[in-house]
Amino acid sequence: MTQPPRRPRKRSATRSVTLSDVAASAGVSAQTVSRVVRDPLSVSDATRSKVEAAIEATGYVPNLAASNLASNRSRTVAVLVPQINASVFADTVHAFSTALAAHGYQIFVGTTDYLPEHEEEVLRSFLGRRPDGVLMVGTDHTPGTRALLRAAGVPVVETWGWSDEPLDLLVGFSNAAAASAMVAHLVERGRRRIxxxxxxxxxxxxxxxxLDGYTAAARDLLGAAPRTVDAGPEPVTMDTGVALLDLALERFPDSDAVMFSSDVFAAGALQACVRRGIAVPGTLALAGFGDFEFARHLVPAMTTVAVPGALIGELGAELLLTRMRGSAVAVTRRDVGYRIVAREST
Known part of the structure; x- marks a missing residue:
């Protein structure tokens, strides 16, 4: 007895779309689809466009858990920053994430609130998720953090600082040298009581x-003892900047310049001076650090130290990608430098 022809089995409404489904839709091999998912830039533009269109049409979502188990790679990178809101670190994180995403990597971000012990806790939690690499702001860590990173055996890039003995990779600059350069700028503008x-x-x-950079420059250029005020544990806010201005004028009423460790502090102080009728820069010059976007829009515009935050993120991604692919990095330390942006406040 002749058997009727077997009908193609329809995909169940509850069955997930597979790699093979996408490959059939795009007219390519499953291996090509996998390459597009894992490393989009490794495939030609035309092929990538076809596969991405098929992924969108079929609603395919890669099974990362299975892929990670098979390859022993998570396709993720951990990022640890002191804070993310209203922060100069945001440009670094954005540029870093964008550069990695082009190669099929995603990031997860944790904030340390400037607490070394909390950095260690966040890192321990993140390493449990098996990232392929780690980006950290700063070069100063607890012994526990250093031990965790050594044991993890993944590439690490430290940023926004400088060290002669980095953990692994380093993209940053000397904060001390930048602060010294700002003191030199203020001295050139005729300020002597900074x-x-x-x-x-x-x-x-x-x-x-x-602070160290300021202290060294004050002694070398002015031959004077350093004049400093401390916000203590107060947050990095404009309100704290006002409090710092009050402290500076109370302890050193003859100050002709106040140099702040952050543009946020400097902005709060500048607005307080405007409200109080303190002429800037006539009576008091003000300077910040970070070159936030708002610094150039203040009236008067704020003199500051500019650091290429986005470049730090891009270079950090470049170094980590090289190492995560198993290749050697020829230059493991990249100094991005800084520049003094002289504006109306000095």
Whole structure:
């Protein structure tokens, strides 16, 4: 007895779309689809467009858990920053994420609140998710954090600082040198009684380095003892900037310049001066650090130290991608430098 022809089995409404389904839709091999998912730039533009259109049409979502188990790679990178809101680190994170996404990597971000112990806790949690690499802001870490990174055996890039003995890869600049350069700028503008205002907490080594740079320059260029005021554990806000201005004028009423460790502090102080009728820069010159977008829109516009935050993210991604692919990095330390942006406030 002749058997009727077998009908093609229809895909169940509850069955997930597979790699083979996408390959059939795009008219390519399953291996090509896999390459597009894993590393989009490794495939020609035309082929990638066909596969991406098929992925969208079929609603395919890659099974990352299975892929990660098979390859022992998570296609993720952990990012640890002190804070993300109203932060100069946001440009670095955005550029870093964009560069990695082009190669099929995603990031997960944790904030440390400038607390070294919290950085260790966040890192421990993240390493449990098996990232393929780690980006960190800063070069100063607890012994526990260093031990965790050594044991993890994944590439690490430190940023926004400088060290002669980095953990692994480094993309940054000297905060101390940048602060010294700002003192030199203020001296060139005729300022002789320069007060430094910032947070001197142990959890923010970059601010401490800026203080060190100011202190060395004040002694070398002015032959004077440093004049500093400390915000303590107060947050990086404009309100704290006002409090720092009050401290500076109370302790050093003859100040002719106040140099802040952050543009956020400087902006709060500038607005307070405008409200109080303190002429800037006539009576008091003000300077910040970071070159936030708002710095150039203030009236008067804020003199500051500009750091290429986006470039830090791009270079950090470049170094990590090279190492995560198993290749050697010829230059493991990249100094992105800084520049003094002289505006109306000085």
């Amino acid at each position: 007060t430094f205002a910032g947070r001197h907490t142990s959890g923010d080594p970059r601010a401490a380095e800026r």
